[in-house]
Each structure stands twice: as structure tokens, then as C-alpha cells.
Amino acid sequence: MNNLLERAAAGDIRAIGRLISLVEAESSSSKDIMKTIYPKSGRAHVIGITGSPGAGKSTFVNRLIAQFLAEGKRVGVIAIDPSSPFTGGAILGDRLRMQDHALEEEVFIRSMGSRGNLGGVSRSTHEGALILDACGYDVVIVETVGVGQSEVDIVKIADTVCLILTPGMGDDVQIMKAGIMEIADIFVVNKADREGADKVAADVQVMLKMLGEREWVPPVVLVSSQKNTGVDQAKEVINKHSAYLAESAEGRRRRWSQLEMEVEAILRGEISSIVEKEWKERRNDGLMEDLSARKCDPYTLSGEIIQKIIK
Amino acid sequence: MNNLLERAAAGDIRAIGRLISLVEAESSSSKDIMKTIYPKSGRAHVIGITGSPGAGKSTFVNRLIAQFLAEGKRVGVIAIDPSSPFTGGAILGDRLRMQDHALEEEVFIRSMGSRGNLGGVSRSTHEGALILDACGYDVVIVETVGVGQSEVDIVKIADTVCLILTPGMGDDVQIMKAGIMEIADIFVVNKADREGADKVAADVQVMLKMLGEREWVPPVVLVSSQKNTGVDQAKEVINKHSAYLAESAEGRRRRWSQLEMEVEAILRGEISSIVEKEWKERRNDGLMEDLSARKCDPYTLSGEIIQKIIK
Incomplete structure (x- = not known):
């Protein structure tokens, strides 16, 4: 991985392409790649x-x-x-x-x-x-x-x-x-x-x-x-x-606003996968039947799931 | 509120319109409205x-x-x-x-x-x-x-x-x-x-x-x-x-898939507001300067925020 990052930084087109592919595939290493890349x-x-x-x-x-x-x-x-x-x-x-x-x-x-x-x-x-x-x-x-x-x-x-x-x-x-x-x-x-x-x-x-x-x-x-x-x-x-x-001040305002959106997008992505994992564990056919028959509702269900996750 | 829900259920067009407006405005009562509405x-x-x-x-x-x-x-x-x-x-x-x-x-x-x-x-x-x-x-x-x-x-x-x-x-x-x-x-x-x-x-x-x-x-x-x-x-x-x-089986598959998307959408909405609140508290001009100057990165920052929220 470090080798790949070094080669990419040196301008090796194949290494750069490989990095982008890893990130695009949302591979397990993609967060580490981005943490290393970001300062540059x-x-x-x-x-x-x-x-x-x-x-x-x-x-x-x-x-x-x-x-x-x-x-x-x-x-x-x-x-x-x-x-x-x-x-x-x-x-x-x-x-x-x-x-x-x-x-x-x-x-x-x-x-x-x-x-x-x-x-x-x-x-x-x-x-x-x-x-x-x-x-x-x-x-x-x-x-x-x-x-x-x-x-x-x-x-x-x-x-x-x-x-x-x-x-x-x-x-x-x-x-x-x-x-x-x-x-x-x-x-x-x-x-x-x-x-x-x-x-x-x-x-x-x-x-x-x-x-x-x-x-x-x-x-x-x-x-x-x-x-x-x-x-x-x-x-x-x-x-x-x-x-x-x-x-211009406009330029700074814009960069900041983009950075804020970036942080929010990353936060949303991370938290979504945590929440979805919990939901997938909870989800079963019986629960789906109950939702379908209106024996429970998604609002109460979602409140329960969130409570289980959040401090 | 209960009065409004009763009138809406009885077909009072103004009450129905008011309920939709409350939900559209994402008012504090909207979750309770939906919990009451859902079984019907x-x-x-x-x-x-x-x-x-x-x-x-x-x-x-x-x-x-x-x-x-x-x-x-x-x-x-x-x-x-x-x-x-x-x-x-x-x-x-x-x-x-x-x-x-x-x-x-x-x-x-x-x-x-x-x-x-x-x-x-x-x-x-x-x-x-x-x-x-x-x-x-x-x-x-x-x-x-x-x-x-x-x-x-x-x-x-x-x-x-x-x-x-x-x-x-x-x-x-x-x-x-x-x-x-x-x-x-x-x-x-x-x-x-x-x-x-x-x-x-x-x-x-x-x-x-x-x-x-x-x-x-x-x-x-x-x-x-x-x-x-x-x-x-x-x-x-x-x-x-x-x-x-x-x-058909297709009908049931479709209803379930829609219900799943519904739960996920509600979950995403709820968790996003929790995460965003935490981010807004953390965000200040110094932090934005640091992000801008690449002294820190959104990936590490987001990891810290998530760790503070999640059990």
C-alpha cells in the first residue's frame, strides 16, 4: 500500500489508476488511502x-x-x-x-x-x-x-x-x-x-x-x-x-463551505453503514410481515434502532 | 393535536391539509403524527x-x-x-x-x-x-x-x-x-x-x-x-x-422492499440530525482553517465525531 502511494506520488499513472479503483470500489483500504492523500x-x-x-x-x-x-x-x-x-x-x-x-x-x-x-x-x-x-x-x-x-x-x-x-x-x-x-x-x-x-x-x-x-x-x-x-x-x-x-473572501467562503459539505458527506457515509448494519441484523421476515400489516411502524422501529446505537 | 388527527380521520379537508403542512415543515410534532397515522x-x-x-x-x-x-x-x-x-x-x-x-x-x-x-x-x-x-x-x-x-x-x-x-x-x-x-x-x-x-x-x-x-x-x-x-x-x-x-409474490416483494427503503430513509434522517448536531458543535473557524491548510483531514475528524456518538 505504501509502495503504491509512493509510486502514485511520483507520477506513476498505473499506481494512480489503482488508487482511484480502490477508492471507487470502497475497499477496506480506501479510508487509509484518503487519510494519506489528503495532506498533499x-x-x-x-x-x-x-x-x-x-x-x-x-x-x-x-x-x-x-x-x-x-x-x-x-x-x-x-x-x-x-x-x-x-x-x-x-x-x-x-x-x-x-x-x-x-x-x-x-x-x-x-x-x-x-x-x-x-x-x-x-x-x-x-x-x-x-x-x-x-x-x-x-x-x-x-x-x-x-x-x-x-x-x-x-x-x-x-x-x-x-x-x-x-x-x-x-x-x-x-x-x-x-x-x-x-x-x-x-x-x-x-x-x-x-x-x-x-x-x-x-x-x-x-x-x-x-x-x-x-x-x-x-x-x-x-x-x-x-x-x-x-x-x-x-x-x-x-x-x-x-x-x-x-x-477574495468569496473564495475562502466557498472553500470552507465545500469542506463542510465534505465532512458532512463522510460523516453521513460512515454513520449510514453503522446504522444499516444494525438494521440488517434486526430485519427478518416476521418483522417485515408486521410492518406490512401495520402491527408496528417504521418510526418507532427506527427510534429503537437508534437508541441501541447511540451513546 | 389529537383533535386534529380525529378531524382528519373523519375526512375534514382542512385538518388533513394542516397535518400535511406540519409534516412538510418537519415540525416537532411530525414524528408523533406519523406514528399515529401509520397503523391506519x-x-x-x-x-x-x-x-x-x-x-x-x-x-x-x-x-x-x-x-x-x-x-x-x-x-x-x-x-x-x-x-x-x-x-x-x-x-x-x-x-x-x-x-x-x-x-x-x-x-x-x-x-x-x-x-x-x-x-x-x-x-x-x-x-x-x-x-x-x-x-x-x-x-x-x-x-x-x-x-x-x-x-x-x-x-x-x-x-x-x-x-x-x-x-x-x-x-x-x-x-x-x-x-x-x-x-x-x-x-x-x-x-x-x-x-x-x-x-x-x-x-x-x-x-x-x-x-x-x-x-x-x-x-x-x-x-x-x-x-x-x-x-x-x-x-x-x-x-x-x-x-x-x-x-402475486412480486407484489409482496415490492411492498417489503419499499418498507425497507422507508425504514432506511427514516433511520438516515434521524441519525443525520444527531450527527450534524455534534458536527455543528465541533465546527469553528480555527478548525476550518486547519482543514483548509490540510493540518487535519475530514476522514480523521469524522472518525472522532462518530466515536463520540456511537456506543
């Missing part, structure tokens, strides 16, 4: 990329990687794969577009499952990002599924949230995204060579005005990932946002 | 209605209410309102279409917030449904937001899940819905007077074949809520599914 983390700039399926997130990420590489930075990428919550199988597994850089030493790309969160950002996604951070990647990009919870969850782990929009998306999609508008630090209008890109950018500006004044005014950048235009500007505003966070 | 619950047929925004869920529900009323049944409806997870404000609040029956004695319609779950089915939604059940509504309809988690969550509380589809939805929407296809007991192709309805029905049949053989083969019903055609058939297959659940 906190240096990377974590960029969250979100936006609906089909918005071109992967292509944009691919271009963005090249931009950061040109700055001499090492780039880690975690792409959350959508997995069907019931079969566990991947629906869309095509990460091919991102493989241009996959073999280069300075880039580490990894897909991770969304764990039945229907695209949510899971604990292990966060831990994967922390591992890449601790292993010396300057930039860690987390690409969400772009559906439901994942889009909002990304704010829990990313320093900078980029929302990818495109011309030609239905109005209802934009409405659904109202909660996400509020957490985006940067708006990227992708496929900007298509008709309607200016309209999308203008709409975003109107929505931003409605959200009221903020210290950081989220820039709107027009990009064509296909033609590789505007990506340099996107990279620049991302770096600008990083600098803003480093200097 | 378990009789209603809980129908979950899901499908994308714009699929016509509310109009369909409105028609369905009339069908059940014609059978002499009392109908309770809980509609989950989409609320922005950050502002808490409602995005779409238009429940007007469902108000046709709102004044009739045999129908109770209630909107409940989605509580920052981005449309998820919250604990209080479930509790609201249990209250209606215990207050003698024969049918309880829960209409989801139709975005993300809510669509899958509905299986945790509904006996019968109806997925509303419409012609003219993009292919990507259908792909996103792959996880939901697997939990639907009945497929309703709404707006069946429009072109492409047969194609949607045929696509569903193909997907169902891909999912493999099951004891209950989900029927596909063509409906026009606008023209009020096919809704009687939808009601019939819903009743048929209810009868199937009452008789």
Missing part, C-alpha cells in the same frame, strides 16, 4: 464542466486540456459515466473523443461510474479528484453527466463551474436549468458557429441580470470546440476565476 | 405519475381523477412542485388545470415542494401520501416533476408507476429515460391524436422486449387527455396492476 491535496484547480448531454462537453474538455498543456500544466480528468441506476450498465460509454491526449504523460483521464445517483457526483468522484490533486496534477477537470443532480452537485467539489450551453436547445431545457444558472461561474456557449449562439449568450446575460449583483460576474464565452475557436478565451477566464478565488 | 395506512392504491415536463402529466391526472370518482372512489393527489434548489422559489406553479375537481369533497389535491432534491421524491412527499392513505382516500396519485431523480424515486413509494410519453420528444430524451423505462408498470402515450404516437408505442414495445421477460408485462396505452380518449383504458390497466400486486 488542496493545490489543484478543480474545474467542473456541466451542461446537457449533446452540448459537446467532452470535445470542449479535449480542447481545454490542450490549452492547459500549452501552459506547462499537468491535467487530470474525471468523467462521470452515466450508468443506469437499475442495471448498472453504462448507457453511453463513448469516451473516444477525449483520447487524443490519453497517452501523453501530462494527462490522466479516468471515467468513473455515477453510482446510481442518476448522474450525481458521488463521494468516490470527489475522492478521485483529491487523488489526482495530491498526485501533482495542476488542473483537475470533472465532467458531469449533465443530467439532474450531477449539475448542481458539481458545485460541492469544483472551484470553477463551467456550464456548457448550445444554440438550438429547447426553451424547456433552459427552464430546467434555472438552478444551474445560479451556480455557474463561467458560461460557455459551444457550437458558436451555429445560428442562434448570440441569442443564447444574450439570454444568459438577461438571466444573470435577474440573479442580481455579484462580486464575480460570470463571463459568457463563445466557443466552437469543433473549430477550436474561443477555447483560449475560456481557459483565460477560468484562470481569472481561479485567481479571483485565491484573493 | 396501507390501504390506498398509490399511483405514481412520471414523465418529462410538457408530457401533459397534470391534464392526464385530472382525467384520471374523474375516472376514479366515477367508480365511487375518493382520490388524493400530491403534486411535487419543482423548486429551484438555491432560491427555494417555485419555477412552475401552475396547478390550475387540476382544479376542476378541487372543490369536490371526494378529491384532495395538494402541491408539495421538492426540497432541493432537484425534483426528488422527499420524505415529506411520502409522508403526505401516507396521511392521505390513512385518511381514507382509496387512490393516492403522486405526480412527479419529471426531471432527474424524481422519476426513479417514485418507485420507492408508488404501487403502480405510470410513465407518460408523448410523440415528438427528441431521441436524447428517450435515452435519458432508459433508467425509468425499467421501473414503469404502465406506459401512457399521451397526445395520441398527434402524429408519431404509434411510433412511440412501438419503440416502447421494442425496449420492453430488450428488458427481458417479466411476470407483469407493462401495457402501453394510447391516450389523449385533451380529447379524453383512452383514459378509461389507462384506469383499467392501473386497476389490473393493483390486483396483480395484491395476489
Whole structure:
């Protein structure tokens, strides 16, 4: 284990991948891995990329990687794969577009499952990002599924949230995204060579005005990932946002709030497994029959279980 | 409180509404309410209605209410309102279409917030449904937001899940819905007077074949809520599914699995508030600085907190 950690810290890509796998599998060693990793983390700039399926997130990420590489930075990428919550199988597994850089030493790309969160950002996604951070990647990009919870969850782990929009998306999609508008630090209008890109950018500006004044005014950048235009500007505003966070009270507030959520998530995970263990021991067919027949109720039952566990 | 419970049990609509409000506000009395309510619950047929925004869920529900009323049944409806997870404000609040029956004695319609779950089915939604059940509504309809988690969550509380589809939805929407296809007991192709309805029905049949053989083969019903055609058939297959659940091993398996999820959800809620209280007491600016500077880590910290709480 120590050997693995040392190799990962030295930049051994296989060792890093193995660490992430151990954490993703919630192996018995994962807590020890994270305790060792944690003190070395906190240096990377974590960029969250979100936006609906089909918005071109992967292509944009691919271009963005090249931009950061040109700055001499090492780039880690975690792409959350959508997995069907019931079969566990991947629906869309095509990460091919991102493989241009996959073999280069300075880039580490990894897909991770969304764990039945229907695209949510899971604990292990966060831990994967922390591992890449601790292993010396300057930039860690987390690409969400772009559906439901994942889009909002990304704010829990990313320093900078980029929302990818495109011309030609239905109005209802934009409405659904109202909660996400509020957490985006940067708006990227992708496929900007298509008709309607200016309209999308203008709409975003109107929505931003409605959200009221903020210290950081989220820039709107027009990009064509296909033609590789505007990506340099996107990279620049991302770096600008990083600098803003480093200097501002807002940056500290955000880091603290993320740390609090992190502690709470770990606490919830740990306590849940203790409680579930107790519940599994208690659960039997007779009890289920009684619950079903309303001879007892889950509220009283749960009170009893808790009392048995808590000091 | 006892007075309120008695009045609710006697069918007093205001008392029922008040009970749901107390539970929704997570008031101190809500656990006692639920303990009293629970033994009387378990009789209603809980129908979950899901499908994308714009699929016509509310109009369909409105028609369905009339069908059940014609059978002499009392109908309770809980509609989950989409609320922005950050502002808490409602995005779409238009429940007007469902108000046709709102004044009739045999129908109770209630909107409940989605509580920052981005449309998820919250604990209080479930509790609201249990209250209606215990207050003698024969049918309880829960209409989801139709975005993300809510669509899958509905299986945790509904006996019968109806997925509303419409012609003219993009292919990507259908792909996103792959996880939901697997939990639907009945497929309703709404707006069946429009072109492409047969194609949607045929696509569903193909997907169902891909999912493999099951004891209950989900029927596909063509409906026009606008023209009020096919809704009687939808009601019939819903009743048929209810009868199937009452008789089959699958029905019992499902009820047990829902009860298990219910116990777990209550346990998680209770234990979380205990843990969070301890964490809030521990949390101070110095500790946040230390976490931020990586002088300590959330894993060790969380271990300490848990050790203080657990026997």
C-alpha cells in the first residue's frame, strides 16, 4: 500500500489508476488511502464542466486540456459515466473523443461510474479528484453527466463551474436549468458557429441580470470546440476565476463551505453503514410481515434502532 | 393535536391539509403524527405519475381523477412542485388545470415542494401520501416533476408507476429515460391524436422486449387527455396492476422492499440530525482553517465525531 502511494506520488499513472479503483470500489483500504492523500491535496484547480448531454462537453474538455498543456500544466480528468441506476450498465460509454491526449504523460483521464445517483457526483468522484490533486496534477477537470443532480452537485467539489450551453436547445431545457444558472461561474456557449449562439449568450446575460449583483460576474464565452475557436478565451477566464478565488473572501467562503459539505458527506457515509448494519441484523421476515400489516411502524422501529446505537 | 388527527380521520379537508403542512415543515410534532397515522395506512392504491415536463402529466391526472370518482372512489393527489434548489422559489406553479375537481369533497389535491432534491421524491412527499392513505382516500396519485431523480424515486413509494410519453420528444430524451423505462408498470402515450404516437408505442414495445421477460408485462396505452380518449383504458390497466400486486409474490416483494427503503430513509434522517448536531458543535473557524491548510483531514475528524456518538 505504501509502495503504491509512493509510486502514485511520483507520477506513476498505473499506481494512480489503482488508487482511484480502490477508492471507487470502497475497499477496506480506501479510508487509509484518503487519510494519506489528503495532506498533499488542496493545490489543484478543480474545474467542473456541466451542461446537457449533446452540448459537446467532452470535445470542449479535449480542447481545454490542450490549452492547459500549452501552459506547462499537468491535467487530470474525471468523467462521470452515466450508468443506469437499475442495471448498472453504462448507457453511453463513448469516451473516444477525449483520447487524443490519453497517452501523453501530462494527462490522466479516468471515467468513473455515477453510482446510481442518476448522474450525481458521488463521494468516490470527489475522492478521485483529491487523488489526482495530491498526485501533482495542476488542473483537475470533472465532467458531469449533465443530467439532474450531477449539475448542481458539481458545485460541492469544483472551484470553477463551467456550464456548457448550445444554440438550438429547447426553451424547456433552459427552464430546467434555472438552478444551474445560479451556480455557474463561467458560461460557455459551444457550437458558436451555429445560428442562434448570440441569442443564447444574450439570454444568459438577461438571466444573470435577474440573479442580481455579484462580486464575480460570470463571463459568457463563445466557443466552437469543433473549430477550436474561443477555447483560449475560456481557459483565460477560468484562470481569472481561479485567481479571483485565491484573493477574495468569496473564495475562502466557498472553500470552507465545500469542506463542510465534505465532512458532512463522510460523516453521513460512515454513520449510514453503522446504522444499516444494525438494521440488517434486526430485519427478518416476521418483522417485515408486521410492518406490512401495520402491527408496528417504521418510526418507532427506527427510534429503537437508534437508541441501541447511540451513546 | 389529537383533535386534529380525529378531524382528519373523519375526512375534514382542512385538518388533513394542516397535518400535511406540519409534516412538510418537519415540525416537532411530525414524528408523533406519523406514528399515529401509520397503523391506519396501507390501504390506498398509490399511483405514481412520471414523465418529462410538457408530457401533459397534470391534464392526464385530472382525467384520471374523474375516472376514479366515477367508480365511487375518493382520490388524493400530491403534486411535487419543482423548486429551484438555491432560491427555494417555485419555477412552475401552475396547478390550475387540476382544479376542476378541487372543490369536490371526494378529491384532495395538494402541491408539495421538492426540497432541493432537484425534483426528488422527499420524505415529506411520502409522508403526505401516507396521511392521505390513512385518511381514507382509496387512490393516492403522486405526480412527479419529471426531471432527474424524481422519476426513479417514485418507485420507492408508488404501487403502480405510470410513465407518460408523448410523440415528438427528441431521441436524447428517450435515452435519458432508459433508467425509468425499467421501473414503469404502465406506459401512457399521451397526445395520441398527434402524429408519431404509434411510433412511440412501438419503440416502447421494442425496449420492453430488450428488458427481458417479466411476470407483469407493462401495457402501453394510447391516450389523449385533451380529447379524453383512452383514459378509461389507462384506469383499467392501473386497476389490473393493483390486483396483480395484491395476489402475486412480486407484489409482496415490492411492498417489503419499499418498507425497507422507508425504514432506511427514516433511520438516515434521524441519525443525520444527531450527527450534524455534534458536527455543528465541533465546527469553528480555527478548525476550518486547519482543514483548509490540510493540518487535519475530514476522514480523521469524522472518525472522532462518530466515536463520540456511537456506543
